[in-house]
Amino acid sequence: xxxxxxxxxxxxxxxxxxxxxxxxxxxxxxxxxxxxxxxxxxxxxxxxxxxxxxxxxxxxxxxxxxxxxxxxxxxxxxxxxxxxxxxxxxxxxxxxxxxxxxxxxxxxxxxxxxxxxxxxxxxxxxxxxxxxxxxxxxxxxxxxxxxxxxxxxxxxxxxxxxxxxxxxxxxxxxxxxxxxxxxxxxxxxxxxxxxxxxxxxxxxxxxxxxxxxxxxxxxxxxxxxxxxxxxxxxxxxxxxxxxxxxxxxxxxxxxxxxxxxxxxxxxxxxxxxxxxxxxxxxxxxxxxxxxxxxxxxxxxxxxxxxxxxxxxxxxxxxxxxxxxxxxxxxxxxxxxxxxxxxxxxxxxxxxxxxxxxxxxxxxxxxxxxxxxxxxxxxxxxxxxxxxxxxxxxxxxxx
Amino acid sequence: xxxxxxxxxxxxxxxxxxxxxxxxxxxxxxxxxxxxxxxxxxxxxxxxxxxxxxxxxxxxxxxxxxxxxxxxxxxxxxxxxxxxxxxxxxxxxxxxxxxxxxxxxxxxxxxxxxxxxxxxxxxxxxxxxxxxxxxxxxxxxxxxxxxxxxxxxxxxxxxxxxxxxxxxxxxxxxxxxxxxxxxxxxxxxxxxxxxxxxxxxxxxxxxxxxxxxxxxxxxxxxxxxxxxxxxxxxxxxxxxxxxxxxxxxxxxxxxxxxxxxxxxxxxxxxxxxxxxxxxxxxxxxxxxxxxxxxxxxxxxxxxxxxxxxxxxxxxxxxxxxxxxxxxxxxxxxxxxxxxxxxxxxxxxxxxxxxxxxxxxxxxxxxxxxxxxxxx
Numbered sequence: 193x194x195x196x197x198x199x200x201x202x203x204x205x206x207x208x209x210x211x212x213x214x215x216x217x218x219x220x221x222x223x224x225x226x227x228x229x230x231x232x233x234x235x236x237x238x239x240x241x242x243x244x245x246x247x248x249x250x251x252x253x254x255x256x257x258x259x260x261x262x263x264x265x266x267x268x269x270x271x272x273x274x275x276x277x278x279x280x281x282x283x284x285x286x287x288x289x290x291x292x293x294x295x296x297x298x299x300x301x302x303x304x305x306x307x308x309x310x311x312x313x314x315x316x317x318x319x320x321x322x323x324x325x326x327x328x329x330x331x332x333x334x335x336x337x338x339x340x341x342x343x344x345x346x347x348x349x350x351x352x353x354x355x356x357x358x359x360x361x362x363x364x365x366x367x368x369x370x371x372x373x374x375x376x377x378x379x380x381x382x383x384x385x386x387x388x389x390x391x392x393x394x395x396x397x398x399x400x401x402x403x404x405x406x407x408x409x410x411x412x413x414x415x416x417x418x419x420x421x422x423x424x425x426x427x428x429x430x431x432x433x434x435x436x437x438x439x440x441x442x443x444x445x446x447x448x449x450x451x452x453x454x455x456x457x458x459x460x461x462x463x464x465x466x467x468x469x470x471x472x473x474x475x476x477x478x479x480x481x482x483x484x485x486x487x488x489x490x491x492x493x494x495x496x497x498x499x500x501x502x503x504x505x506x507x508x509x510x511x512x513x514x515x516x517x518x519x520x521x522x523x524x525x526x527x528x529x530x531x532x533x534x535x536x537x538x539x540x541x542x543x544x545x546x547x548x549x550x551x552x553x554x555x556x557x558x559x560x561x562x563x564x565x566x567x568x569x570x571x572x573x574x575x576x577x578x579x580x581x582x583x584x585x586x587x588x589x590x
Numbered sequence: 591x592x593x594x595x596x597x598x599x600x601x602x603x604x605x606x607x608x609x610x611x612x613x614x615x616x617x618x619x620x621x622x623x624x625x626x627x628x629x630x631x632x633x634x635x636x637x638x639x640x641x642x643x644x645x646x647x648x649x650x651x652x653x654x655x656x657x658x659x660x661x662x663x664x665x666x667x668x669x670x671x672x673x674x675x676x677x678x679x680x681x682x683x684x685x686x687x688x689x690x691x692x693x694x695x696x697x698x699x700x701x702x703x704x705x706x707x708x709x710x711x712x713x714x715x716x717x718x719x720x721x722x723x724x725x726x727x728x729x730x731x732x733x734x735x736x737x738x739x740x741x742x743x744x745x746x747x748x749x750x751x752x753x754x755x756x757x758x759x760x761x762x763x764x765x766x767x768x769x770x771x772x773x774x775x776x777x778x779x780x781x782x783x784x785x786x787x788x789x790x791x792x793x794x795x796x797x798x799x800x801x802x803x804x805x806x807x808x809x810x811x812x813x814x815x816x817x818x819x820x821x822x823x824x825x826x827x828x829x830x831x832x833x834x835x836x837x838x839x840x841x842x843x844x845x846x847x848x849x850x851x852x853x854x855x856x857x858x859x860x861x862x863x864x865x866x867x868x869x870x871x872x873x874x875x876x877x878x879x880x881x882x883x884x885x886x887x888x889x890x891x892x893x894x895x896x897x898x899x900x901x902x903x904x905x906x907x908x909x910x911x912x913x914x915x916x917x918x919x920x921x922x923x924x925x926x927x928x929x930x931x932x933x934x935x936x937x938x939x940x941x942x943x944x945x946x947x948x949x950x951x952x953x954x955x956x957x958x959x960x961x962x963x964x965x
Contacts, residue, residue: 197762197764200755201755225752257783329902330902331897331901335878336878336881336883337883337885339801340799340800340801340805340806340816340818341884344807344885344888345816345885345887346893347888347889347890347892348735349797349816350887351737352723352732353724353734357731358796358797358814359797359816360725360797361723361797361799361807362723363792363793363794363795364722364778364781370744373745374608374922374923377744377748378926378927380755381927384751384754384758398902401899401904401922404899405740405904405921405922407735407737408919409630409649409736410632410644411890411894411905413890414890415917416916417634418891419891420889421632421735422632423734426731430630430631436711436720436730436731436732445729447714448712451709510716514718515718515721515782515785515791516791517718518717518781518782523713523774523775524717524718524782526769526775527772527775539786542776545745545769545773545775546749546766546768546769547766548752548764548766549765549766550765
């Protein structure tokens, strides 16, 4: 996709006080939408290596691989917020910002003197987005949360899996992504509201609530029935048979989802006809027996072979793809993007999964070394000249 | 606020709900028989068939409904008239009319085209997400409750609000192409990064955590709790206060995270031995007072009475016309923006009103209804 229409957030200045995944991911979405981002980091507070720490060999530009990916497309300024001068520079940058994003625990920004009411006095148009685990209010606002604990208490782990299974989660930082996406929607929505009112606002995003909202329908059901909803595994009430079936080889699986009676008849033909269930209701009633028959067949074939045969027959199916197999799929070819600094031969990063017609996607630039682009940010946002920046450097605030 | 036509399937419906949560006027266009979201189980007994789906009741809340048969010539004419009076349309492919016709009716339209892709489970498997969901030695499984669809939906909402913002700034609409399979693939980023940077394959962990050495959901007397044992020595000291198991107190070597990684299973077993005698809320509250990340593993039934959700207005006690007094999930953005969310509309609830706005007389509306073009 090419074109010269600017991306939606072009010219919008975002100050990133985020750390680990949720905040920086939200900011990356804004950057991919065209925003101009400066990340405020503190070299003395470098301990939080973040996602999947403890298993990592060194990354790039002083960041672990995950943080290198999550922090791309922004400049970095190293400010010691515990010093008066560092704080003063932060305040000047904030006054020039349209958006501020932070995902500290509730209360941390206030203790730094960077709470919303203070900042709104000098920059009333600021859209200030907090992303604490449980938000800034309520009985649990001070609680510590992380991806796994939020997956647990948001209902996700008991909405997943079949009856009788233990709680089941997903191994990536799912909850951070969901929190970051909701925050990004709220921020862009608030920027629209600001156009009408001239006023910014404090967006008190709760990562917990974002995750609970994802199963809002199940909450509604429980509110009415006073029962926990059934755990369906990978089955569906509107498509049957549907499931993940064991194939030949170690830990090899293929997903199959029969969406209609017509597809079911095609599956019967493929199987030689000996399967019951002309209607969805009948197939749901005989799901276990149908699964046994399907697995007797899939168990003899590799997952990609099962996928190929079923797709050729017009039945939706997809092999379970692992990390070493995904890059070859069509959807992955679209989302993987080269970095400007390294070109096609370099590491590939993930881009936005949608495109604006007439606007070229934002070119991906690598995450900077901490503090590497502080001077550029100061000159660009504050209009400081070289000597003023040099003076700040001498005072060791930057 | 903007008027937005919603012609999405289950993949996009959470996205258009988020637009309603921001205060936009979202008008769902469905067939006179009712769309697929209305048939999605769990089905609640106490309502008419087209209103009984819990997914409809949550995902379509805050929206209006107009029932129009787009398979008819007159139905498509109505759609074009509505497009002309709208700011945006969010549509699951295939489009009901050629794109040029939609844009001719409204050249400044924001048109979000959603490619639903293959069924949810298949997209989840191709994206690389199925390989990281489920028990390590068991069958991989998809996240439940149509959470993958909702994850696509949040992307749809982001694409739409961004294009609406651009339209406010420039006056010009834009076509945005969203691909559901690409949305799910992008959420498997860490699977890709791990492999491309280190050659390691992220695996299924079931109820275990992958960040700290000792983390997982463990049994309690009344359910499960989730614990992530802090990696630093001070956190371990706090943890030993919380879980006074002799195996921990007498073994100083366990203060080291690397040692705990080696003896993970044994430690988890010891914690479980202790927590089986405990009540989940009590230990989680105590853990939090010691700054240890811990949480109750909850189900939707427990969440509907959750004090945090009630205190912050995510849940609101209401009297629903069909379901009586319930705690209604208002939504994560609506509660933040203090946006009132109406109950999910009855099928075709706003058809007559919209046709009147378009200049149709009452008798013309009756005629269209008799012909089955609207409902």
